[in-house]
Amino acid sequence: MSTLSVVIPCFNEEASLPSTLERVINAANTAKESMGDYEIILIDDGSTDLTWGLIKGACLNNPSVRGIRLSRNFGHQVALSAGLQSATGERIFIIDADLQDPPELLPKMMQALDEGADVAYGRRVSRDGEGFFKLVTAFGFYRFINWLSDIEIPRDTGDFRLVNRKVIDAVNSMPERHRFLRGMFAWVGFKQVPVDYDRAERFAGESKYPLKAMLRFAITAITSFSVRPLRLAMLMAACFALASFLGILYVVIGHLLGGTAQGWTSLMVVVLFIASLQFLLLGIIGEYIGRMFTEQKGRPLFICSENCGSEVIRQ
Numbered sequence: 001m002s003t004l005s006v007v008i009p010c011f012n013e014e015a016s017l018p019s020t021l022e023r024v025i026n027a028a029n030t031a032k033e034s035m036g037d038y039e040i041i042l043i044d045d046g047s048t049d050l051t052w053g054l055i056k057g058a059c060l061n062n063p064s065v066r067g068i069r070l071s072r073n074f075g076h077q078v079a080l081s082a083g084l085q086s087a088t089g090e091r092i093f094i095i096d097a098d099l100q101d102p103p104e105l106l107p108k109m110m111q112a113l114d115e116g117a118d119v120a121y122g123r124r125v126s127r128d129g130e131g132f133f134k135l136v137t138a139f140g141f142y143r144f145i146n147w148l149s150d151i152e153i154p155r156d157t158g159d160f161r162l163v164n165r166k167v168i169d170a171v172n173s174m175p176e177r178h179r180f181l182r183g184m185f186a187w188v189g190f191k192q193v194p195v196d197y198d199r200a201e202r203f204a205g206e207s208k209y210p211l212k213a214m215l216r217f218a219i220t221a222i223t224s225f226s227v228r229p230l231r232l233a234m235l236m237a238a239c240f241a242l243a244s245f246l247g248i249l250y251v252v253i254g255h256l257l258g259g260t261a262q263g264w265t266s267l268m269v270v271v272l273f274i275a276s277l278q279f280l281l282l283g284i285i286g287e288y289i290g291r292m293f294t295e296q297k298g299r300p301l302f303i304c305s306e307n308c309g310s311e312v313i314r315q
């Protein structure tokens, strides 16, 4: 049984994969002295380019490499979960295929675990080559989610991390379908320490998180870790109670003083405002109900269509 597992989700990464593998293998070799053997698990998340071919080639060339091919594109977090479920190592190193996070940070993370941490997560001190829009949305996102959720999710932290077996077993035991892994890692607790690094530009190819995917990801993060949006209705009810009290006073006094025929504008403003707020709240409730619906179906998280490499993959 190998003692270090490296898990890399790949979606149309033919351009980065060869360099990524080379650098990851180098990093894993440096850890070999203390950890012994390693395995590298590449998850092909329904790529339409040459990614799976490259993975199969890597499996043939290097007995430490294993590949899992999902039957379609399930998304980054699910692909990652598939890799985490099949990892057998005592320590698991999670890294993206695009080299935005340096594999060379592995020794530093190893050291943190040697010193007693259970999780060493990469914390971005700077982000190169990411547009203003991504920077602002990322900045806002991490602060917003922490304001909403009951547990503290480390800021400016992605999925890039080294974790030990205890933590992976805990995360693997969480059955939810809507997965926000960095939140789930925070939720399980244990001793977690940051390791700072500079986030590089994507090595090649394009971000696989367009705006739509980012929004979906943000909604999953919020609805998986907080019911606070549902409480918004109560807060609004309280505000409206106060406003209606003042409104009633105004109307009644106006009536007593006579001459209150005007008011079409104010009436429309109030009606439209309240109607749109009600739709907003319905939408929020609907979002939670929709998520309950997909959770309770209890479908498997992913379907695996092919494997390559030494070991038969556990599902």
Ligand code: UDP
Pocket (backbone or CB within 6 Å): 008, 009, 010, 011, 012, 013, 045, 073, 074, 075, 076, 077, 079, 095, 096, 097, 098, 100, 206, 207, 208, 209
């Ligand atoms: N990825 C994946 N499935 C997807 C989208 C992305 O497996 O549906 C992988 C992708 O190949 C990369 C990692 O997840 O290794 C992170 O994606 P990306 O770099 O596009 O995200 P960003 O860094 O822009 O947030």
Ligand code: MG
Pocket (backbone or CB within 6 Å): 096, 098, 100, 202, 207
């Ligand atoms: Mg990236």
